[in-house]
Amino acid sequence: MKSIFTLLFSILVLFTAKAEDSETILSQEKKALIDLFESTNGVNWSNTWDFTSPIEQWNGVEVVDKHVVSINLFNNNLNGTIPESIGDLKYLTHLNLAFNSITGVLPKDIVELKNLKVLKLEMNRIKGAIPSGIGSLNDLEELSLFNNFLSGPIPEGLGNIKGLKILNLSSNNLKGTIPISIGNLSKLEILGLFENSLEGAIPQEMGKLTKLKELVLANNQLGGDIPTEFGQLASLKILQIQNNRFKSFKGLQSIDTRQFLVFDTDDKSLQPYKEFDLERVRTRMADTKFEDDDNNE
Structure with missing residues (x-):
């Protein structure tokens, strides 16, 4: 009888300890959310948070199994900086602070944020x-950082994110060359590097991006020849490479x-098969229209 009591007591202690651990973790995540609120002038958000309510009821916050897994504060009048404690939200899969x-x-x-699948800023x-x-x-499957003031090079390590489908770094102040490692992103469907200060030749390795549907490299300082490997991009529907310094378009x-x-180059001898209205059919890469896919799900 005593052994049974001891066993039940041990189970109760273990269960209580796990519950306390869970509450402790959620408390740490709650602090990270409050840091975000305070560092981005949360009292003036369009839809602010009521700290007297459970976290699950805070606008744009999704909690699963007592962990914060998603934050969507798109177009919510955030003013300020992203706090370093954002890294404490270890279970976060979606972070959308765009517009x-x-x-x-x-x-x-x-x-x-090792579990992150979508990062939209x-x-x-x-x-x-x-x-x-x-x-x-x-x-990570989507990384969207377009229309900011980001500077420096495109990190070579981006080529390690093998599941990346959308990479949009357009309209920033990025410099340097396009990393060869971009060619490793075999699942990439959308690549936007429009309107930066990128230079050098387009890596021939980008010809391996056979699932690519949109490629926008316009308004940079890219040079050299267009890689002949571009002929392998059979899925491509949108190509914009105008306003660069290419020596040859033979590729x-x-x-x-x-x-x-959409097919835009500086070589007027290259024409699309059929006419289309460029004002009507525009790429999401070069266009910063006020919309967000997350809000349409």
Whole structure:
């Protein structure tokens, strides 16, 4: 009888300890959320948080199994910086702070969000470099940072994110060359590097991106020849490479222009198979229209 009591008592203690651990973890995550609130002037958000309510009821916050897994504060009048404690939200899979007025630099601990699948920070005022450790976010499928003030090079480590489908770094102040490692992103469907200060030749390794549907490299300082490997991009529907410094466009001659909806180059001898209205059919890469896919799900 005593042994049974001891066993039941042990189970109760273990259960209580796990419950306390869970509450402790959620408490740490709650603090990270409050840090975000305070550092981005949360009292003036369009939809603010009521701290007297459970976290599950806070606008844009999703909790699963007592962990914060998603934050969607798209177009919510955030003003300020992203706190370093954002890295404490270890279970976060979606972070959408797009179309706000966020300033400062990307916190270095953002690369601690190992479960992150979607990171959307476009249309803000974020400056500084993209963290070199961004390539450690192995689960990332979408990285959208367009229309900020980011500077420095595109990290070589981005090529390590093998499941990446959308990479949009357009309309920033990025410099240097396009990393050869981009060619490793075999699942990439959308690549936007529009309107930066990128230079050098386009890596021939990008010809391996056979699932690529949109490629926008316009308004940079890219040079050299267009890789002949572009002829392998059979899924490509949108190609914009105008306003660069290319020496030759011969690499495009093997492309079947019938596949395109948008086809923009500086070589006027290259024409799409059929006419289309460029004002009507526009790529999401070069267009910063006020919309967000997450809000349409």
